[in-house]
Amino acid sequence: MKLHVSTGPHVLTREVTQTLMLDVLIALAPTTVAGVYLFGLRAAWVICVSVIAAMISEYVWQKLMKQKASIKDLSAIVTGLILGLNLPSGVPLWMAALASAIAIILVKQLFGGIGNNFMNPAMFGRAFLLASWPARMTSFFLPERLLGNSQAAFGVDMISGATPLVPQKLGITLDIPLSDLLLGNIPGSIGEVCKIAILIGLVYMLVVKVISWHIPVFFVGSVALLSWLLGNDPLIAILSGGVLFGAVFMATDYATNPMQKIGHIIFGIGCGTMVVVIRKWGNYPEGVTYAILFMNCLTPLIDRLSSRRVYGMVKNHV
């Protein structure tokens, strides 16, 4: 009889990378459905192309490099889906595919695959498009089902327009009803407009404990607080752009945020502050993408500096 001998533990949790990614996909489902509903079939195409491009990029790259295929962990699908939801519905499909390939190959695989990337791949893919084709990335289709007062605000004939943040930056106050902000009756990226759907996803992820509340709360909270201090409407600040989507689905990316609770808090506040700084003093009306990428780069530093007291020790070494 041959017996295995190993150091404990001899049992492991059933929760693996794949199940965590599946939970993220489930949390993204309401946002995806809402995005397709609001922006129509065109949005579905953008999402499909970015997801499939992400999967193919990862598979082909790992085949070429003779690495173990990790397609089953679902992380490429998550990256592709988040990227797709971050694009305007009118973006050319080849741009979606290109951004996906760059996200997976340049940001994720070249740094060692899942867990080793230092920037959020989807975020970088979007930033790449934003820097390369700024006009195409900032002209948003109005939701096909745009109803009510917003129509008057944006003009009935418009087929594309800027997010509500643009007028705000120009000092124009738009009178958009709160219900439109929450339901997504405003121009924007496919996934960022419907805040209700994002909040459902957030609640799901908190309930199944995929993420903790610290980053979303401190991110959104600091945006609201700082916007208010700068004289802007805090509700518009958090509900009109990509803050909520970024805080819930992108700043919470495990690989690119700090490990400790105190690090999560610093990271959330840092993201929120950067968003407000870029919106107020930068050239862009929106700053979520660059804010998160900036804080991604600070994550190793935050990890290095954050420590906690070890049981039985008076003071912990950094």
Add this chain to the structure above:
Amino acid sequence: MSKFSFRGGIHPLHDTHEGKDLTRNKPVRAYASKIVTIPMDMHIGAPSNPIVKKGEQVLLGQVIAEAVGGIGIPVHASVSGTVTDVSAKIMMRKVPSMCITIENNGLDEWIPLNPLGSVESADSTKIIQAIKAAGICGMGGACFPTHIKMSPPPDKQVDIIILNGAECETYLTADFRLMLEQPQKVVDGLRIAMRAMNVKRGLIGIEDNKPEAIDAIKKAAAGRDDIEVCTLKTKYPQGGEKQLIKALINKEVPAGGLPADAGAVVLNVATAAAIRDAVVEGMPLINRITTVTGKVKEPDNLLLPIGTLVNEAVEACGGYSQEPGKIFFGGSMTGICAPNEEASVTKANNGLVVFNEKEAIIPPEDNCIRCSRCIYACPVYLNPYAMKKAFDMDKMDVLENKLNVKECILCGACSYICPSHQYLTPAFKDAKDIIAARRVSK
């Protein structure tokens, strides 16, 4: 009612009630082993010195090996019969252990016993000596000689004795059955220990997944103002000495210190029962309750003579129900693997678990996804993520001086919770061994 708990920790096998359902309702059954192989190095401290020879007849409870050194304890015959072998064998350690093998003649002939007296009347100055003479060591798994634990350095003021009835480890129900069936023994053991150490306060901590045991112990301790029964939250490792102290009296054992530095001594409930038997009956520690479970036909709680072989313990439970792939002593979080079926039950073995081949295989490591679960789970607030990175890069100095790996209690919580199956606890065990070996060689 508020429940006592600590920060961190996990809920292993939560959906199957920690695997305890298999044996929860099985009353303790005494089993007479045909043959026992008793290692001399069961306890922490110098191995005992055999004083019997091959062919000699021994009686139940007879001293067969003397204590060596200050920390050592004697070993007693756990069956009556003939000594058939005194030799070094590979048991649970990497190096061979000196073992005494006795064949049971089935007569159960005892040596004359010399009890110290009843719970109230026993001479309190002689109790600790009686505990040493009975060969008692920590029966929760660590096997640290109890008489040493109960003799803290004179500058440390111990004002509380905590009985550990948490039994947070998966699969095990040995302590549960003991508390349920013999609660008076446990409470009496605590009272004797309190008298011996002149301590006026005793706590008994039991996890809330054992309400019947809580009731039984409460009944047994009824009317005693100096003993309090505390309900603990079911969470692993609630029964870790440091976690239990934190949970019950909200104090921390200083790094590198003893529980006595926090004013407490922690004893397992089985150890308390053994103390009672040693003092009131004069009985040495020759058997213990062991949960034999997993892939055996009739999982059971057995009262086994110390030294019972794995194959005989399994046989007592109807044999294997599936081809075994792994057999370990203890629960599935910290259990120590038996290299073969000839390993034997020691004073520390509260469980013997059989896994089939499928359960035995630990999946390979995937990439760490930095999910922070290990950090949240660590009950001593370490950073397992950073520790594993340092270990993989062979940075032992960083592990020792900056990441405090020596404070790791090897509970396995981080490894259990890791979604990418990183070998965290094994790495930290290796690191601790390497650092300890370096210190010795310096």
